[in-house]
Structures are given as C-alpha cells and as structure tokens.
Amino acid sequence: MEDIGARILAGDHQVQYGQNQRTKIKALVVDDNMINQALHRTLLRNLGIENHVVGNGREAVDVHCSGRRFDLILMDLDMPVMNGIEATKKLRAMGIQSTIAGVSSRSVDENIQEFWEAGLDDYQQKPLNFPKLVSILQKVNHSV
Incomplete structure (x- = not known):
C-alpha cells in the first residue's frame, strides 16, 4: 500500500x-x-x-442526531454552548465510533486529560498542520 503520509510530508499536497x-x-x-x-x-x-x-459541540451532536455520519471529527476543546469534552462524551454515549481528534491551543492542563478520558482517539495542539493531520488520518485509515 502506498505511504500517503510520506508523500504529503514530502510536499505532495495534491494527494487524494x-x-x-x-x-x-x-x-x-x-x-x-x-x-x-x-x-x-x-x-x-x-x-x-x-x-x-459546525460552531460548537451542541451542533456536532445535533448533526449526528440528524443521521449524518463522519469518519473523522476534529473537536475543539473550548467552545460556547457545549465544549469539546461534553460533546465527545455525548457522541460516545450515542454510540458514535468515528475517530475523534481533540484540537486545542492548550498544551498542559487537567482539562486535556479530561478531554482524553471523554473518548478521544488523538489530541493535537493548534495550529493544525499537514504533519499533524496526517498523523490523525493514519488512525482513521486503520479504523475505516
């Protein structure tokens, strides 16, 4: 199987x-x-x-309730209405098995541990870039 991650990291950003x-x-x-x-x-x-x-965790839950399904969810931690921790817990309680990657500007904080415990499959510090996204996608590729 072709190593898409290596091609992307080498600068081939047109990879599908x-x-x-x-x-x-x-x-x-x-x-x-x-x-x-x-x-x-x-x-x-x-x-x-x-x-x-979507702009907050409540909208993420609502879009899944409407029947939409995703292979990957990039979830921010700090949002109004419903934060990433609460949204991740709700999605997991609903049986959503998508790869959920937490993405936040926080690096060391007790909330990061709580975010992981809510049901994350990965966590990346912002700003998200190609190498970080490729790392996340390799987890999706193994679960799809």
Whole structure:
C-alpha cells in the first residue's frame, strides 16, 4: 500500500487521501473560531477529504442526531454552548465510533486529560498542520 503520509510530508499536497478506499473519508470540523474553521477545512479539502463545519459541540451532536455520519471529527476543546469534552462524551454515549481528534491551543492542563478520558482517539495542539493531520488520518485509515 502506498505511504500517503510520506508523500504529503514530502510536499505532495495534491494527494487524494480517500481515493484508494471504497468510500471517501468524511470529516466534521467542530470549532467556534472562524479562522480555525477555514484552516481545518482547507487542510482537509487539499487532501480530498469531504468536510462539514459546525460552531460548537451542541451542533456536532445535533448533526449526528440528524443521521449524518463522519469518519473523522476534529473537536475543539473550548467552545460556547457545549465544549469539546461534553460533546465527545455525548457522541460516545450515542454510540458514535468515528475517530475523534481533540484540537486545542492548550498544551498542559487537567482539562486535556479530561478531554482524553471523554473518548478521544488523538489530541493535537493548534495550529493544525499537514504533519499533524496526517498523523490523525493514519488512525482513521486503520479504523475505516
């Protein structure tokens, strides 16, 4: 199998990550910051990953309640209405088995441990970049 991560890290940002799979990877970006939303959408789109954006954890839960499913959820920690910890707990309680990657500007904090315990599969400190996203996607690839 081709090492897509190595191609991306070598500068080939036109790789279609989901191309060799039966179904294309779908991602949900959950972040209240419009700049982070745009950055994450662009990174995902450049890898050929279909994505949808919501502004808080409550919207992430609601979009799943409406029947939408995603292979990857990029979950911010600090958001209004419902934070990433609470949203991750609710999604896991609903039986959502998507790869959930916490993405936050916090580096060391007791909330990070609580975030992991809520049901994260990965955690990356902001800003998200291609190497960090590739690391997350390799976990999705193994579970899809």
